[in-house]
Amino acid sequence: MLRYLTAGESHGPQLTAIVEGLPSGLKLTESEINQHLARRQGGYGRGGRMLIETDKARILSGVRWGETLGSPVTLVVENSDWVNWEKRMSPFEEHRDPSIAVTRARPGHADLPGSLKYQHRDVRNILERSSARETAVRVAVGAVAKSYLNRFGISVTGCVVELCGIVATRPEVSLKELQHLIAVSPLYTYDTEAETRMIEVIDQARAKGDSLGGIVEVRVTGAPVGLGSHVQWDRRLDARLAAAVMSIQAFKGVEVGLGFEAARKPGSQVHDELFFDPQRVLRGDQTGFYRTTNNAGGLEGGITNGEEIVVRGAMKPIPTLYTPLQSVDIVTKEPFEATVERSDVCAVPAASVVAEAVVAIEVANAFMEKFGGDSIAETARNYAGYIEYLREF
Numbered sequence: 001m002l003r004y005l006t007a008g009e010s011h012g013p014q015l016t017a018i019v020e021g022l023p024s025g026l027k028l029t030e031s032e033i034n035q036h037l038a039r040r041q042g043g044y045g046r047g048g049r050m051l052i053e054t055d056k057a058r059i060l061s062g063v064r065w066g067e068t069l070g071s072p073v074t075l076v077v078e079n080s081d082w083v084n085w086e087k088r089m090s091p092f093e094e095h096r097d098p099s100i101a102v103t104r105a106r107p108g109h110a111d112l113p114g115s116l117k118y119q120h121r122d123v124r125n126i127l128e129r130s131s132a133r134e135t136a137v138r139v140a141v142g143a144v145a146k147s148y149l150n151r152f153g154i155s156v157t158g159c160v161v162e163l164c165g166i167v168a169t170r171p172e173v174s175l176k177e178l179q180h181l182i183a184v185s186p187l188y189t190y191d192t193e194a195e196t197r198m199i200e201v202i203d204q205a206r207a208k209g210d211s212l213g214g215i216v217e218v219r220v221t222g223a224p225v226g227l228g229s230h231v232q233w234d235r236r237l238d239a240r241l242a243a244a245v246m247s248i249q250a251f252k253g254v255e256v257g258l259g260f261e262a263a264r265k266p267g268s269q270v271h272d273e274l275f276f277d278p279q280r281v282l283r284g285d286q287t288g289f290y291r292t293t294n295n296a297g298g299l300e301g302g303i304t305n306g307e308e309i310v311v312r313g314a315m316k317p318i319p320t321l322y323t324p325l326q327s328v329d330i331v332t333k334e335p336f337e338a339t340v341e342r343s344d345v346c347a348v349p350a351a352s353v354v355a356e357a358v359v360a361i362e363v364a365n366a367f368m369e370k371f372g373g374d375s376i377a378e379t380a381r382n383y384a385g386y387i388e389y390l391r392e393f
């Protein structure tokens, strides 16, 4: 089983993750993790903090000479902004300074519910951890999961499919071409025409002091049939993917395949019909069973069915606005209009990289559960045996 925890505050010295359950023998380098960290920092619409940070991961345990050992992997991403916050974020009592307490709660952020719950009269004690800065180290964990999945021919690709109501149209091109379009797009989308309009609305929102949300999509190709299970609620892979995507800061909805649209159509237009062609196995497919549509998004009964897994997540607009929203000071109880020093205007492209990471982690976890193995070689043997069985079924 793959599990991980993250720790660290937005303006603390660093973010840390401990990843447990990886087999030995997985090739892992800091540079491949850093490619994903750089993608997460980018995307049109981000704010001043991203000019300060150049995220780099360090591997502090569990890897020797470029390969995992089977022991827990510790990943660290340092905060460059820490130098500006050392006293304000100090763990030491002698640096306590109540005069710098943040008492103005931002609507839409964790500020007020967090302060009430944890009995804080300084909102900073909440916002430091509720900040999506944490996603930097989650993307590092996701990079490890992606490396594991790639070893078994599984790839995970996230992108932006909608931004403030502007919908991207998917071109009929190969996965490789699609990945290239996403990689070169400032919006991490594949529709250059929609991209131009998305950039315009972000510019307009920035000028007005407003913020924007959107929808991201993650596709997993090459996953075998049989990951996840129908037998228990918490083993359903669709449920786990939904929880993972929903755990990203500011995500308010998740759908798989047709998703909410399926509820608006009759069954005859929703369910993917089944076919069988023995030639498919001879051509190298894992099974002769196939579908000509993929409305289910690769999951039936919480189990992967061999088709592409398609998961989408809806991100609300960034809560910190340059145009003030009405709020209340948590100490004086006086009303005020929230003013802002710096914030992202739109972080949907960055969030697509985070969504890719959390989906990769869940799929890697389900893969490990099914095929086990304390070493990559053992997992590969188990996987090969299963593929052999599937082809003969």
Ligand SMILES: Cc1cc2nc3c(=O)[nH]c(=O)nc-3n(C[C@H](O)[C@H](O)[C@H](O)COP(=O)(O)O)c2cc1C
Binding pocket: 047, 108, 109, 110, 130, 131, 132, 135, 248, 249, 250, 251, 316, 318, 319, 320, 342, 343, 344, 345, 347, 350, 351, 354
């Ligand atoms: C990549 C990313 C960047 C974000 N940047 C900001 C930001 O600059 N300012 C802000 O107020 N919220 C930002 N958010 C959203 C908040 O972290 C989020 O709304 C907050 O944690 C409250 O949680 P909730 O929206 O899930 O209820 C960002 C989210 C993500 C995923």
Ligand SMILES: C=C(O[C@@H]1CC(C(=O)O)=C[C@@H](OP(=O)(O)O)[C@H]1O)C(=O)O
Binding pocket: 010, 047, 048, 049, 050, 053, 130, 131, 132, 133, 135, 136, 249, 342, 343, 344
């Ligand atoms: C730091 C990151 O995102 C941050 C997420 C965030 C929030 O409230 O969620 C607020 C901003 O941080 P700051 O208050 O330091 O300007 C964003 O920059 C990051 O993505 O690495």
